[in-house]
Amino acid sequence: MMIYFAWLLSFSMGFLSLSQEILWIRLFxxxxxxxxQAFAFVLIVFLLGIAFGAASGKKACTKEWALxxxxxxxxxxxxxxxxxSPWIYSAFAQTSSQVFCGGxxxxxxxFLKSMLFPIAHYMGADSAGxxxxxxxxxxYVANIAGATLGPIFTSVLLLNILTxxxxxxxxxxxxxxxxxSCLRVNAPFNQRKLMGASVTAIIMLGVVLTIEPSGxxxxxxxxxxxPTQVVENSQGIIVIYKNPAIINNKEQGDIVYGGNVYxxxxxxxxxxxxxxxxxxxxxxxxxxxxxxxxxxxxxxxSWLKLMTGFPHVKSIDVIEINPGYLKAMQAYxxxxxxxxxxxxHLHIDDGRRWLRTHPDNRYDLVxxxxxxxxxxxxxxxxxxxxxxLVKLHMNPRAIFTYNTTGSPNAFKTxxxxxxxxxxxxxxxxxxxxxxxxxMHSEGAASKLAAIRLDNKPLFKPGSSKIINGFLxxxxxxxxxxxxxxxxxYKYYNNQLExxxxxxxxTEYRYSEHRL
Amino acid sequence: MQxxxxxxxxxxxxxxxxxxxxxxxxxxxxxxxVIWQRMLFTFFGVDLTSITIIVSVFMFxxxxxxxxGGLIADRMQNRLLMLYMIIEFAIAGFGFLSPYIxxxxxxxxxxSSEAVTAILSFLLLAFPTILMGATFPILVTHVNKIHQxxxxxxxxxxxxxxxxxxxGAYLSGFxxxxxxDLVGAINIAANLNVMVAxxxxxxxxxxx
Numbered sequence: 262m263m264i265y266f267a268w269l270l271s272f273s274m275g276f277l278s279l280s281q282e283i284l285w286i287r288l289f290x291x292x293x294x295x296x297x298q299a300f301a302f303v304l305i306v307f308l309l310g311i312a313f314g315a316a317s318g319k320k321a322c323t324k325e326w327a328l329x330x331x332x333x334x335x336x337x338x339x340x341x342x343x344x345x346s347p348w349i350y351s352a353f354a355q356t357s358s359q360v361f362c363g364g365x366x367x368x369x370x371x372f373l374k375s376m377l378f379p380i381a382h383y384m385g386a387d388s389a390g391x392x393x394x395x396x397x398x399x400x401y402v403a404n405i406a407g408a409t410l411g412p413i414f415t416s417v418l419l420l421n422i423l424t425x426x427x428x429x430x431x432x433x434x435x436x437x438x439x440x441x442s443c444l445r446v447n448a449p450f451n452q453r454k455l456m457g458a459s460v461t462a463i464i465m466l467g468v469v470l471t472i473e474p475s476g477x478x479x480x481x482x483x484x485x486x487x488p489t490q491v492v493e494n495s496q497g498i499i500v501i502y503k504n505p506a507i508i509n510n511k512e513q514g515d516i517v518y519g520g521n522v523y524x525x526x527x528x529x530x531x532x533x534x535x536x537x538x539x540x541x542x543x544x545x546x547x548x549x550x551x552x553x554x555x556x557x558x559x560x561x562x563s564w565l566k567l568m569t570g571f572p573h574v575k576s577i578d579v580i581e582i583n584p585g586y587l588k589a590m591q592a593y594x595x596x597x598x599x600x601x602x603x604x605x606h607l608h609i610d611d612g613r614r615w616l617r618t619h620p621d622n623r624y625d626l627v628x629x630x631x632x633x634x635x636x637x638x639x640x641x642x643x644x645x646x647x648x649x650l651v652k653l654h655m656n657p658r659a660i661f662t663y664n665t666t667g668s669p670n671a672f673k674t675x676x677x678x679x680x681x682x683x684x685x686x687x688x689x690x691x692x693x694x695x696x697x698x699x700m701h702s703e704g705a706a707s708k709l710a711a712i713r714l715d716n717k718p719l720f721k722p723g724s725s726k727i728i729n730g731f732l733x734x735x736x737x738x739x740x741x742x743x744x745x746x747x748x749x750y751k752y753y754n755n756q757l758e759x760x761x762x763x764x765x766x767t768e769y770r771y772s773e774h775r776l
Numbered sequence: 777m778q779x780x781x782x783x784x785x786x787x788x789x790x791x792x793x794x795x796x797x798x799x800x801x802x803x804x805x806x807x808x809x810v811i812w813q814r815m816l817f818t819f820f821g822v823d824l825t826s827i828t829i830i831v832s833v834f835m836f837x838x839x840x841x842x843x844x845g846g847l848i849a850d851r852m853q854n855r856l857l858m859l860y861m862i863i864e865f866a867i868a869g870f871g872f873l874s875p876y877i878x879x880x881x882x883x884x885x886x887x888s889s890e891a892v893t894a895i896l897s898f899l900l901l902a903f904p905t906i907l908m909g910a911t912f913p914i915l916v917t918h919v920n921k922i923h924q925x926x927x928x929x930x931x932x933x934x935x936x937x938x939x940x941x942x943x944g945a946y947l948s949g950f951x952x953x954x955x956x957d958l959v960g961a962i963n964i965a966a967n968l969n970v971m972v973a974x975x976x977x978x979x980x981x982x983x984x
Contacts, residue, residue, distance in 0.1 A: 304810075308945060311934075315935050322927020417824075613818070646818075769953040
């Protein structure tokens with residue numbers, strides 16, 4: 262019986278530890294704008310906590326000690342800590358000490374639970390005699406099983422039904438119940454202490470469950486305005502802010518943040534252009550008859566809505582990895598109507614995987630409003646390998662445009678694959694024909710003026726100055742960019758390096774953001 | 777200070793060497809985990825389902841390795857160091873070849889369904905992760921012959937291995953990828969395994 266309970270304890274420790282690691286990666290990663298270094302930091306500190314916790318736990322492994330009582334007490338302390346630690350962190354999230362504070366809290370979270378690891382082995386295997394290897398492996402495997410199931414349960418199920426703060430509270434409750442069970446093994450209970458602990462836990466859990474479900478996320482999110490909407494699901498966290506800025510008596514559109522990083526605005530008016538929509542509108546002048554369009558990334562959908570207004574468009578495939586944006590769009594009916602357009606086909610999928618599994622699709626325009634180049638996994642969208650995959654899906658004389666977000670290496674990569682790749686603001690516009698002639702041709706302005714939104718011209722009468730401004734933006738060549746870049750960006754032959762699946766340079770070597 | 781000295785004097789040199797070796801094993805394991813996962817995300821996609829599948833496959837392999845390692849450790853109690861040495865060599869061999877194996881995997885699964893890719897990725901990662909998982913019960917059984925206390929044996933080895941893992945995570949997240957690519961990082965990890973295997977071989981010969 263004791264052996265089974267030791268297995269359960271080992272399983273639970275793995276389950277709770279890895280589940281909380283997932284939650285901390287989510288919270289700390291969100292606060293630190295999904296930088297790859299943030300994930301590495303959580304992993305390092307968590308492993309340190311586990312290492313020192315295991316080293317401390319082994320001191321308790323003597324037969325004289327009441328191991329169940331120790332385990333139960335550790336778990337009760339851990340449960341209170343698990344409940345409070347995200348809130349303590351949120352109090353420091355906007356300060357320069359948030360990394361230190363987060364690190365300390367993550368360390369203690371891991372430390373407390375891993376103290377149980379050697380204790381569970383001691384209880385489950387110390388009397389195994391010559392079969393010690395087998396006995397150890399059973400307790401160890403129970404731990405691994407918990408560590409495998411914990412992340413699956415958290416990622417696939419829990420984060421889709423509870424918010425981040427509720428998930429923290431859920432696991433604190435589990436730790437509390439497990440702690441009580443351990444004390445029960447070591448019966449009899451100290452009824453008064455038990456009652457006190459239970460009442461305190463219930464009150465604290467009640468407080469967490471009754472406060473605003475996304476309060477924790479609002480506390481750690483950047484201060485970009487008044488948050489009006491928070492969408493949390495397993496794929497990520499979207500926060501929408503009311504934009505207080507009013508310029509020339511015009512609102513500038515609400516601001517959308519995905520993973521705590523700027524993601525776009527809801528503006529559709531080219532006269533306001535707070536979200537740089539000129540970068541998509543000029544595409545209408547670059548292709549004679551763009552019928553089939555691919556958009557990689559939907560975000561709040563303002564760019565999709567504009568694309569539905571392009572003349573000649575017959576189909577638009579949109580690939581978005583996070584279904585949370587569909588929920589966020591509900592507050593913007595005008596943009597949301599784009600999804601009801603029969604020409605629009607939305608695919609919730611990873612962009613690269615979708616392209617790989619649809620090898621026969623071909624497009625005239627490919628638009629990718631990529632997120633910041635230094636965020637985790639952006640290499641998957643900026644690398645030479647991915648751009649080559651996109652190129653395989655382009656018709657002859659097709660145009661491909663994507664946001665470099667200021668990465669000279671992302672621009673350089675496009676120039677190695679396309680004959681004519683130039684920067685339009687921070688966007689690369691790339692093709693195998695000289696599209697610049699079309700941009701500066703006489704008919705270009707009329708093509709932009711022909712864009713209609715909900716059966717009305719997008720550009721109001723008298724917008725020719727705005728249209729001409731869009732079409733006469735200076736274009737940047739790779740030679741100019743390379744000559745302007747400081748030496749630290751140069752590789753060999755005094756040239757910029759290209760992004761590949763293997764070198765991840767935008768996320769690491771040339772990332773401008775550090776913890 | 778006196779306390780630390782007296783504690784260190786209780787640890788024999790072979791035991792201390794073993795802890796250091798297991799620290800290095802943990803370090804290389806975390807480099808592999810971070811880099812291989814990163815390579816697989818490229819083929820799989822970076823949505824949460826893919827990430828969860830890959831992490832789970834990794835853990836599952838460690839678990840099976842744990843069971844196998846426990847069974848073997850009980851049967852080969854006099855050759856545990858030799859077993860550890862063979863395992864480290866095998867992990868190094870897979871490590872050196874892994875970039876090519878992963879590329880082949882990418883070609884084979886280029887248009888496969890998610891389920892097929894998940895099964896194939898398990899088969900791909902099964903070999904190294906089972907080996908990594910097997911080292912823990914094997915070394916615990918070896919060290920327990922000295923300690924005669926499972927809690928102490930497990931705690932000490934787990935401490936060394938996890939501390940090494942933390943260092944491996946630091947290297948992969950904050951050092952290696954700033955100066956080299958994924959293949960370079962994998963080669964560093966594989967060389968660490970070779971170093972561990974050679975040292976274990978020397979220890980085994982001395983033990984004999």
